[in-house]
Amino acid sequence: MRKQSRIHTVVIAGPGIMGASFAQIFAKWYDRVYLYGVSESSLEKADYLISINQKAQVEQGALTQAESQALLERITMTTSKDCFAQADFVLEAIPEKMDVKHTFWEEVSRLVGEDVVLATNTSGMSVTEIAQAVCRPERFAGMHWVNPPHLIPLVEVIAGEASADETLDILCDIAVSLEKKPVRVYKDPTGFILNRLQYAVVREAFHCVEMGYASMEDVDNVVKYGLGLRYACIGPFETIDFGGIDIFNKVGSYMFDALCNDGGLPRLLKEAYEEGKCGVKNCNGFYDYSDGKDQTALARRDAAFIAVCNALYGKPKS
Template sequence: MEIKKIVIAGAGTMGYSMAEIFAQFEYQVTIYDLKEEALMLAQKHIKDNIQTLVDEHEITVQKAQSIINSLSYTTQKDCFQDCDLVVESIIENVDIKKSFYQDISQIVKENTILATNTSGISINDLASSVYKPERFIGMHWFNPSHLILLIEIIKGDYTSDEVAQAIYQLSIDIRKKPVIVQKDVLGFAANRIQFAVLREALSLVEQGVVSKEGIDDVMKYGLGFRYACLGPLEVADFGGLDTFYHISEYLMEDLCDSHDIPTLLKEHYQAGEYGVKTQKGFYDYTEDKDQKATQQRDDKLLKIFNALYKNQGEL
């Protein structure tokens, strides 16, 4: 299944980031959005990002121009008529996504692959609105997409193996690390692990066992540092499965297994404190601390990326 022309539906942060990455690998990419102002903003962000790469000698001026030439922007649905792949990254609303697929799946060619970048909505649920659902699949990217290598590829009940393999190979071709999630489960793989960790972390903070700063330090300087190099099953192998078995005998029954939304998370949500986007969450991000925190995050991720992958030649 040859993929040359790609349409990214949705000009938000994830949308234009994915488009830029595809364009770097010489795919012809169109960004589609209902709002002209969203497209203009996406174009500005991409040009700024490319200029930064040129200034930092990551790419040549010629390469930068090639990337720009590979991109186009439109509010017109006729862009879907001759594309080989659609990657949807519109609002995380089931009804809006279903309406989109019900419409677009009738416009595209019958062999066009339709992929959603949803972070947790059921692939099977969305597929119910897709004409020829065997070509529908999840392609879950992670933010910031230019640094996070993982792409989750989620198969629905009707997704063909050929489509899954095509998206898997595409992910490798753009130097990502794809993982195929064979069954459609809520949250897929990454978010299920992430929320299991968050549930236990908030439980420990709520019980007064450790402070919020302390629990973040446990992850950053201990578990997260180790997990940057090894997966949880590899960690268990190195630690000894006998050791992990005996710890499991007394620890598993004591771990938080609540099915309720964690109290601390609910309190911040009800107060309208959503984190960096509102300048307040578990931490305070007022007085430009949001911008500084974002820059620090990206700088650290870039150092880890360079140390573990780029500078080691793994990619």
């Protein structure tokens, strides 16, 4: 298989929010990046997203204006599948529909070189099932990034049943070359690791609000100023070691039974969806993002992410 050191041309398939970020990430470190989309309109939207992200990174000092311009010049947007024949690595970020992914990989896995490693950025779909459409599935695995991926370091590398260990090694090497923090996930569990933890927290957060224990804003504040701050520095098992296994065993003897274990969607989440709320993307969520407050919120989020990452891991190298 083509090792990370032999990768010069990268193809990102899917010019959505994640794909637009991927193009920027790879263009910072690799010679040429193709951002493939099925329509010119989708590529125009990606170009707009990239311009916003680059402006924020320059303003926050993560990139100089010259570095940003050089990065942009290494990105080529295209609707032509000819780009896949030139690929040294392909990362797919198309819609989360199994039939769509199968159709895509059935064709693309035969357009690329036989030694090219392939990855899907699914957020929780079965890597093993997606791989059923891939030619030579041993070179295929999951590569789950966290939104916004140009700012968040974590990358989950997920093994499907057919994924070779060498494939996982190469994907981890690619992540490290991008100054990301890869973790390996085996057995292809639903939601992998991050989303399993995230949705456990989300379920309990909704439960606390639905039971009247606290407001949404205060639940958010508990995470931002307490739990999240702690977990930005140490993980749950480290937290237990610092707090004391004996203490967590004692408190856990009554806490676990008190937590919400309901299946299905939380009532408040389901109601918000049925009311047409989509959050920042349509300026209507659990908070108000109308009249430009969406852009303010995104800028504030990105500035905070950059500051936290710089504080914990140091400013990224140019």
